[in-house]
Amino acid sequence: MHKAMLVARREFLHNVRRPAFLFASFGAPILIIALLAIIMTVAIQAETDTTRVGTVGYVDLSGVLAQAIEKPEAFQPYPDEASARAALEAQEIGAYFVVPEDYLESGEVMLYSFDDAPEALEDEMDDFLVSNLGAQIANEDVLERLRSPIDLAVQTLDSGRVIPESAAPALFILPFIFVFIVMMASQLAGGYLMSGVVDEKSNRIMEILITSVTPFQLLLGKMVGLGALGLLQVVVWLVLGVIGLSLANALDMLTGIVIPTDLAIIGIVYFLLSYVLYASFAASAGAVIGSEQESRQVAGFFGFLSMVPVIFIFNFMTDPNGTIPVVLTLIPVTAPTAVMLRLGFGSVPQWQLVVSMALLVLMTLVVVWASARVFRWSLLLYGKRPTPREIWRAIRSAPRMAVTAQEIAR
Structure with missing residues (x-):
């Protein structure tokens, strides 16, 4: 575990200083918030200023x-x-x-x-x-x-949840914010993990590293270090988003809006689970991908998976407990987005939440386990694109804890 943390520390510190990361984490969000603040201020001033009408x-x-x-x-x-x-x-x-x-x-x-x-x-x-x-x-x-x-509060009969009127705007807005965060986090985590692995494989740095650490330690270190880098970027965006919301409240843009505690907790749990799942996918994909251009395409595919429920947004709005929303809730890769959309437009029965989380945890464990095997096996390859049959054979084969220098030489 100590060696894995050393790898994680190295990956994190090496990438966090990159100008591209600093601009994407701080510069771009600040520019967006400043632009939105100017637009909203001008629009609100136009709607609230009655002095221009006069008498x-x-x-x-x-x-x-x-x-x-x-x-x-x-x-x-x-x-x-x-x-x-x-x-x-x-x-x-x-x-x-x-x-x-x-x-x-x-x-x-x-x-x-x-x-x-x-x-x-x-x-x-x-x-x-x-x-x-x-x-x-x-x-x-x-x-x-x-x-x-009237101070309206709605109680859904299937879940028993009471929704005050002040929470209604948050229930509608938060799911879409959650979808954006999950999509960006999956792409960032996938991008950093895959590009890092692909770069080290192409430069043959991986062969040097693997003589000092086991494949599992290297995989775990990269997942923790580069995953933490993507997570840091999301946290920075959230902090800047909170600052933006505070400014909006100061301008009476969002006065009175309350974020339901249960919605926030469920969102955090699903976000963390989905983040680990996408990071595991990215690590194993990076191990078998041959170029950085391909890694970007695969990272975009991970982001698309989280957006699938949005394609069926009409079904979520008209019938949150219909067949399509329920099915997407029980599919691990689409569950986080589907659950948040259903909570925004209605409610989710408790048993579906439990089953959905259990399936997501189970799939995450399976993907992490399979990723470790594929990652170890792929380190023995250089300049060769593995076939799906070879990948499946690597997953089924019994793992060994380390790769020797003799194996790499072959």
Whole structure:
């Protein structure tokens, strides 16, 4: 184990200083966050800034606003539509709205302006009407309930999980974030592992290393070291993402959104299991691949596996407990993404979660075991592409703990 950790340390420290890694880990996410922050700030400012509209006129034909108990400073009453329209055309006001005679029955209000009105103006109109309607109610509790009529919480009967309204946005957004993270992590882990193994095989550095460590120690060290490198990159992105979310909260972009604890825990468990699985696939693939270009293609294939459930997103949205979502939940390579999507659009029965995790753990153990055998056997090959039959024979053969220098010489 000590030698494996030495290999892991060497792989990690050698690659973490690379300019490409530093840019991909820090530079690219910071540029993306900065660009999104600028775009969102401009968009939100345009929707929340009512000062660009200026004074807003209103015409009350229903009598609801006759006394105007509470009125924003920018709201100006007009006796009829003609005078309000004349003021708008003379640019004395930026917009005006009309409360018709049948407002109490229809609830319809017409807004007139030459430009698109910001969303915040509609909120001010809502508050204005609610406050004046509420002035006719003596009971303060009833008035407060009128202003906030519902705080919705949904309980699914199959899982018993209670979902508060504040958690609904997170339930929809987090699965897609999870899919992106799993895809990127699998590609990064696969890319680092495969390119490292392919490079050392082509330079015949592997033959020198194998005289000091066993194939299993070398495989384990590379999986831990290069896998940790990819994991570090994902963690950096998550930290920068949290910083971005904090900035969004400061700008009132995501105020009130709550991330459910059970969703976060399940996501972390599936992420770690899938990460080890993809890293094992990558290590064994790198051992039998002959060029770095091929390793990039295979790494992209690993990322595609995690995206398969997204192809059936319509099925997840319309029937999360249908045949396709359930089948993808029970297939280890697609289970992490499928489970998170189902949790976002509905719920997953507990027995399916248990079976899905058990199958994922079992497949991970099998792949790690097979990878160790393929990795050891492939070290004896140089400049030769193994056939599927030879790979299968290597997996079935009894493993030995070390490869001798005489074997390498042959």
